[in-house]
Amino acid sequence: xxxxVSNRQSTMETNLWRLLLSVQPSRGLVDEKFxxxxxxxxxxxxxxxHALLHSEDGDTWEAFGHYVTDSGGDVNVSExxxxxxxxxxVEPMGLLWSLRPAPGxxxxxxxxxxxxxxxxxxxxxxxQGHQSEGxxxxxxxxxxxxxxxxxxxxxxxxxxxxxxxxxxxxxxxxPGPFPGLMDLWGGGGGLVEYRPALLASHGFxxxxxxxxxxxxxxxxxxxxxxxxxxxHPQVCKNRIGLxxxxxxxxxxxxxxxxxxxxxxxxxxxxxxxxxxxxxSRLKKTRYNEENQVxxxxxxxxxxxxxxxxxxxxxxxxxxxxxxxxxxxxxxxxESADDMREMMEGAGNSxxxxxxxxxxxxxxxxxxxxxxxRAGTFMAAGSRKKFIALWxxxxxxxxxxxxxxxxxxxDFLRENLYCSAD
Amino acid sequence: MSWRSCFYFLRAAxxxxxxxxxxxxxxxxxxxxxxxxxxxxxxxxLSVLPTRGLVDEKFxxxxxxLPPRFPxxxxxxxxxxxxxxxxxxxxxxxxxxxxxTVSExxxxxxxxxxVEPMGLLWSMHPVPGxxxxxxxxxxxxxxxxxxxxxxxxxxxxxxxxEQPPxxxxxxxxxxxxxxxxxxxxxxxxxxxxxxxxxxPGPFPGVLDMWGGGGGLVEYRSALLASHGFxxxxxxxxxxxxxxxxxxxxxxxxxxxxxxxxHPQVIKDRVGxxxxxxGASVTLNVAAYSESVSPRCCVCISGSHVLPAAxxxxxxxxxxxxxxxxxxxxxxxxxxxxHAILPITTNPDEKLxxxxxxxxxxxxxxxxxxSKATVESAEDIAKMMRAAGNxxxxxxxxxxxxxxxxxxxxxxxxRAxxxxxxxxxxxxxVLWGGKTKPHADAQEDSWQxxxxxxxxxxxxxxxxxxxxxKL
Numbered sequence: 001x002x003x004x005v006s007n008r009q010s011t012m013e014t015n016l017w018r019l020l021l022s023v024q025p026s027r028g029l030v031d032e033k034f035x036x037x038x039x040x041x042x043x044x045x046x047x048x049x050h051a052l053l054h055s056e057d058g059d060t061w062e063a064f065g066h067y068v069t070d071s072g073g074d075v076n077v078s079e080x081x082x083x084x085x086x087x088x089x090v091e092p093m094g095l096l097w098s099l100r101p102a103p104g105x106x107x108x109x110x111x112x113x114x115x116x117x118x119x120x121x122x123x124x125x126x127x128q129g130h131q132s133e134g135x136x137x138x139x140x141x142x143x144x145x146x147x148x149x150x151x152x153x154x155x156x157x158x159x160x161x162x163x164x165x166x167x168x169x170x171x172x173x174x175p176g177p178f179p180g181l182m183d184l185w186g187g188g189g190g191l192v193e194y195r196p197a198l199l200a201s202h203g204f205x206x207x208x209x210x211x212x213x214x215x216x217x218x219x220x221x222x223x224x225x226x227x228x229x230x231x232h233p234q235v236c237k238n239r240i241g242l243x244x245x246x247x248x249x250x251x252x253x254x255x256x257x258x259x260x261x262x263x264x265x266x267x268x269x270x271x272x273x274x275x276x277x278x279x280s281r282l283k284k285t286r287y288n289e290e291n292q293v294x295x296x297x298x299x300x301x302x303x304x305x306x307x308x309x310x311x312x313x314x315x316x317x318x319x320x321x322x323x324x325x326x327x328x329x330x331x332x333x334e335s336a337d338d339m340r341e342m343m344e345g346a347g348n349s350x351x352x353x354x355x356x357x358x359x360x361x362x363x364x365x366x367x368x369x370x371x372x373r374a375g376t377f378m379a380a381g382s383r384k385k386f387i388a389l390w391x392x393x394x395x396x397x398x399x400x401x402x403x404x405x406x407x408x409x410d411f412l413r414e415n416l417y418c419s420a421d
Numbered sequence: 422m423s424w425r426s427c428f429y430f431l432r433a434a435x436x437x438x439x440x441x442x443x444x445x446x447x448x449x450x451x452x453x454x455x456x457x458x459x460x461x462x463x464x465x466x467l468s469v470l471p472t473r474g475l476v477d478e479k480f481x482x483x484x485x486x487l488p489p490r491f492p493x494x495x496x497x498x499x500x501x502x503x504x505x506x507x508x509x510x511x512x513x514x515x516x517x518x519x520x521x522t523v524s525e526x527x528x529x530x531x532x533x534x535x536v537e538p539m540g541l542l543w544s545m546h547p548v549p550g551x552x553x554x555x556x557x558x559x560x561x562x563x564x565x566x567x568x569x570x571x572x573x574x575x576x577x578x579x580x581x582x583e584q585p586p587x588x589x590x591x592x593x594x595x596x597x598x599x600x601x602x603x604x605x606x607x608x609x610x611x612x613x614x615x616x617x618x619x620x621p622g623p624f625p626g627v628l629d630m631w632g633g634g635g636g637l638v639e640y641r642s643a644l645l646a647s648h649g650f651x652x653x654x655x656x657x658x659x660x661x662x663x664x665x666x667x668x669x670x671x672x673x674x675x676x677x678x679x680x681x682x683h684p685q686v687i688k689d690r691v692g693x694x695x696x697x698x699g700a701s702v703t704l705n706v707a708a709y710s711e712s713v714s715p716r717c718c719v720c721i722s723g724s725h726v727l728p729a730a731x732x733x734x735x736x737x738x739x740x741x742x743x744x745x746x747x748x749x750x751x752x753x754x755x756x757x758x759h760a761i762l763p764i765t766t767n768p769d770e771k772l773x774x775x776x777x778x779x780x781x782x783x784x785x786x787x788x789x790x791s792k793a794t795v796e797s798a799e800d801i802a803k804m805m806r807a808a809g810n811x812x813x814x815x816x817x818x819x820x821x822x823x824x825x826x827x828x829x830x831x832x833x834x835r836a837x838x839x840x841x842x843x844x845x846x847x848x849x850v851l852w853g854g855k856t857k858p859h860a861d862a863q864e865d866s867w868q869x870x871x872x873x874x875x876x877x878x879x880x881x882x883x884x885x886x887x888x889x890k891l
Contacts, residue, residue, distance in 0.1 A: 040881060045882075125620075140620065143620035144598070144620060153567065154569075173569075201472070413486070
């Protein structure tokens with residue numbers, strides 16, 4: 001249990017007012033908005049709202065905003081502007097998306113929840129005055145705990161090991177059947193479960209696929225995984241989509257165009273490219289002044305040779321591209337432009353929707369979690385660690401995450417739930 | 422879907438949060454199978470937000486992706502800790518866009534009617550075939566109430582359970598907010614449970630006492646702590662406590678002191694909250710204790726008609742002496758409200774309300790069949806007017822509400838089983854109240870109780886107090 005810096009003595013002596021801090025809901029899904037309110041403080045009084053999160057790796061993340069109470073002694077974070085801190089302006093969720101590693105943390109940190117079945121636990125506190133540092137040494141006026149869940153109650157997590165496929169299937173509550181999603185993460189490899197857990201919380205049977213354990217994964221692996229999903233008794237076999245991030249997007253595009261087995265009803269490609277990664281020119285790696293790796297040039301210029309990129313002119317299902325215009329890791333905006341050109345030429349551009357976000361970076365994730373402009377990256381199968389520059393600026397990137405997630409869910413619902421057979 | 426498979430689904434769905442393995446065997450490959458036509462047709466999307474809420478938080482239940490003007494039944498199902506099933510349902514018709522929004526659309530029938538955002542919870546009743554006289558209470562407050570909300574095709578009140586639902590969602594309802602601590606109290610003979618809000622404090626405190634059913638009922642205290650009050654749920658009637666024969670108020674004063682002395686409690690901001698017999702104890706302490714002074718009191722469904730300075734067991738036994746006034750109605754339910762009527766004019770037979778020195782909130786239902794609380798409240802007002810302290814009194818009277826005015830959105834029951842502690846006799850007691858007005862009373866009174874407690878127990882900023890430096 002945390003030991004509090006004692007402020008009780010001074011409080012009792014001065015008969016200090018006791019403010020009320022409330023957060024609703026106190027247990028929410030990661031993509032649910034919350035309402036943070038302070039009441040019973042003096043009017044026109046400066047306060048600092050602070051958020052604290054301990055990651056599973058033991059790192060500390062924090063965010064804060066400076067407020068002044070209104071004439072009633074209240075602060076309503078959803079309506080009142082932050083006057084400074086890690087975010088400013090009227091930002092209902094700023095205390096979450098502007099979380100950054102606490103001073104003194106290891107460099108290159110990226111916040112990712114490995115265990116999707118337990119919540120993120122965020123401590124929200126109120127401090128006297130406008131503070132910007134030394135929070136751990138200051139007395140707190142009030143504090144509450146907030147839980148943020150990737151899994152809604154009733155979502156079931158099932159280990160998948162059949163037919164040589166390794167993955168985790170998340171099933172929504174209810175009898176189903178449900179539309180299915182194959183969720184393909186990026187080149188970091190491993191089994192990243194939080195996004196499919198959240199997708200299942202929105203009604204999609206979602207399969208997180210571990211596909212980078214071997215250096216050269218065969219196409220059949222993806223087809224086997226697709227079949228496993230299709231054949232599940234609670235999945236609608238002809239209502240399956242693909243969701244990819246980064247390298248996973250490339251896989252999604254390639255499989256959809258060239259595979260006879262994988263016939264998704266729709267595809268979402270976040271921060272992806274149709275350009276084949278093999279043959280990328282490593283010597284085009286660049287470094288910025290902080291020695292962070294910029295890999296976006298490796299696939300450039302966009303090849304005109306059709307054998308060097310996925311022929312998206314042959315796509316037969318709706319495609320949603322999510323693009324961060326400040327992506328420093330992959331040439332996502334250029335790829336999106338080229339895909340549009342190819343599809344216009346082939347006559348299937350009516351299938352294409354592009355969401356393009358200025359000043360957003362590569363890692364466009366579910367909303368209200370911290371942004372990472374540069375972070376430690378280790379490609380699957382390699383032991384070498386880099387600090388990769390992902391790109392993006394905190395506020396625009398966070399807005400992009402919020403908007404893209406909502407539109408992604410709408411897109412998936414429209415194509416997998418609502419469309420007629 | 423039989424109750425058995427509903428239960429397994431419910432249990433499995435809930436356990437997903439804590440263990441993985443059980444649900445693999447219960448569902449998925451060998452579990453509930455959808456009807457074959459479902460695979461070809463669009464399925465509706467059911468959402469409940471927030472997915473995990475506090476018991477007194479409203480939720481939003483919505484259905485999308487239905488055909489337009491499609492009749493559906495929204496159904497809620499809960500299995501209590503006693504293993505009984507409770508359910509509620511409402512009939513809806515989707516709009517032109519194929520949507521049903523419970524907080525905006527009217528239920529056309531079922532266990533509740535009209536626009537009732539929380540009807541699926543407060544109108545719950547035991548499912549057909551259940552044991553009689555049931556009462557829904559959560560004894561383990563560290564786990565949530567889990568409610569399964571489902572949508573069924575058409576409008577039915579039975580038989581629709583034989584078909585699989587169109588969609589289901591699970592929601593949790595918690596008495597404890599994250600970070601609230603629960604601590605067993607066994608101190609100086611006092612038995613209870615203390616709940617401490619998250620944060621450094623210090624906080625105001627509340628001594629919380631339930632009614633004559635005895636035992637240690639924690640949920641209201643847990644919820645009060647979730648709203649910023651250190652709250653002690655006090656066990657004062659179980660045999661192990663043996664306070665019932667104590668003529669003095671020492672036990673309650675000790676309990677009050679435990680709260681006051683807690684390092685995270687503001688000493689001069691401790692109040693008392695009681696229901697039924699607990700309310701009578703509250704008035705007794707507030708009026709007669711020489712060592713404790715509550716800052717304010719909340720008395721729910723209570724009365725001042727009890728002789729002061731008599732032991733609790735005397736008071737309880739005394740009540741049963743008036744057997745000629747205790748009715749049994751045509752359904753064999755005990756109706757106790759007449760026991761204290763007419764309200765006595767003999768000052769020795771009731772507490773001297775002129776001695777009350779702190780703000781007092783009375784919460785009563787005028788359909789209370791267990792105690793004549795409205796009449797008591799009128800007499801209390803009369804006594805306080807005569808004594809010149811009526812300005813301390815606020816009375817909330819709820820039309821058609823019964824005796825058990827609890828935190829909101831939990832089911833109402835007009836009668837339930839009750840064990841008369843000292844006789845160890847089980848009877849069926851008529852509490853009174855009509856479901857919808859009682860549910861409204863619970864919702865409204867809870868907000869007012871919280872406001873009242875905040876107003877009197879949370880120190881307010883004043884322009885004359887200089888800002889303290891920390």
